[in-house]
Amino acid sequence: MKAPVASRFPGLFVTATDTDAGKTFVAAMILRTLVAEGIGVGVSKPVASGVIAGAPSDAQTLWEAAGRPRTLSAVCPQAFALPLAPHHAARAEGRTIDETLLREGVLAWTATSECLIVEGAGGLFSPLTDRLLNADLAADLGVPLIVVDSGRLGCVGRVLATCFAAEARGLGVAAVVLSQIDPGGPIDEDAPTSPGRIARDGAEEIARRLPRIAVAVLPHAATVTAPPLDWFRLARG
Numbered sequence: 001m002k003a004p005v006a007s008r009f010p011g012l013f014v015t016a017t018d019t020d021a022g023k024t025f026v027a028a029m030i031l032r033t034l035v036a037e038g039i040g041v042g043v044s045k046p047v048a049s050g051v052i053a054g055a056p057s058d059a060q061t062l063w064e065a066a067g068r069p070r071t072l073s074a075v076c077p078q079a080f081a082l083p084l085a086p087h088h089a090a091r092a093e094g095r096t097i098d099e100t101l102l103r104e105g106v107l108a109w110t111a112t113s114e115c116l117i118v119e120g121a122g123g124l125f126s127p128l129t130d131r132l133l134n135a136d137l138a139a140d141l142g143v144p145l146i147v148v149d150s151g152r153l154g155c156v157g158r159v160l161a162t163c164f165a166a167e168a169r170g171l172g173v174a175a176v177v178l179s180q181i182d183p184g185g186p187i188d189e190d191a192p193t194s195p196g197r198i199a200r201d202g203a204e205e206i207a208r209r210l211p212r213i214a215v216a217v218l219p220h221a222a223t224v225t226a227p228p229l230d231w232f233r234l235a236r237g
C-alpha cells in the first residue's frame with residue numbers, strides 16, 4: 001500500500017473487538033449526531049460481505065443516517081453476497097478485492113465532506129484482502145479509531161486486547177464505545193449481572209485502565225452515548 005495520506009482529514013475509523021459488535025449502529029449514531037450539528041459528513045464502508053439484494057445493508061443504514069450524500073455505491077463500492085471475510089466472499093464470486101478502490105473509494109469523500117466516518121469490516125485485525133487487515137487500511141488513512149464492543153461480559157478483556165494491539169500497530173484510539181446489544185430483559189437494571197450494569201461497570205474499568213482514551217456506553221437502542229462524546233473534536237484529533 002502507498003505512503004500514508006499526507007494531509008490528515010477529519011475522520012474516524014469505526015472498528016470493533018470482533019464482528020457483530022455493533023459497529024454499524026454506532027457509526028449511524030455518530031453520523032446522525034454530526035448531521036444534527038450541521039457538519040457535512042462523508043461516509044464509507046470500503047467493503048462489505050453478506051450483502052443481499054433487496055435486504056437492508058450496513059451501507060444503506062449508514063447512507064440514510066448521513067442524509068443520503070452522493071450515492072449508495074459511493075458509500076460501498078465493493079459488496080459481496082456471502083457472510084464471510086471479504087476476500088473469501090469475493091473469491092466465492094470469482095472476484096478479488098480491488099485494493100486501490102478500497103483506498104480511493106474512502107478518499108473520494110474527503111473532497112466533499114468536513115468529517116468522514118469509515119466503518120471497517122469485522123474486527124480491527126480481521127482480514128480485508130489476502131494481504132491487508134482492517135488495521136492496515138486504518139493506518140493508511142491515518143484517522144483515529146473508534147473501538148466498538150457489544151458490552152457483554154468479557155468486554156474489558158476484548159477492549160484492552162484490541163487497544164493494546166492498536167497501539168503496538170501505531171494506531172490512535174479516539175474512543176471506546178460499549179454498544180449494549182442485549183436489552184435489559186426482566187432483570188433489575190441495577191443488578192450486577194444485568195446487561196446494562198455489566199456494560200457500565202466494564203466502561204468504568206476500561207476508563208481506569210486506559211486513562212487517555214474516552215470511554216462511553218451506548219445503552220440498548222439509545223441515540224446518544226453516556227457520557228456524550230464530541231465526535232467532531234475526536235475526528236480532528
Ligand SMILES: [Mg+2]
Pocket residue numbers: 022023024025058119
Ligand atoms: Mg456493520
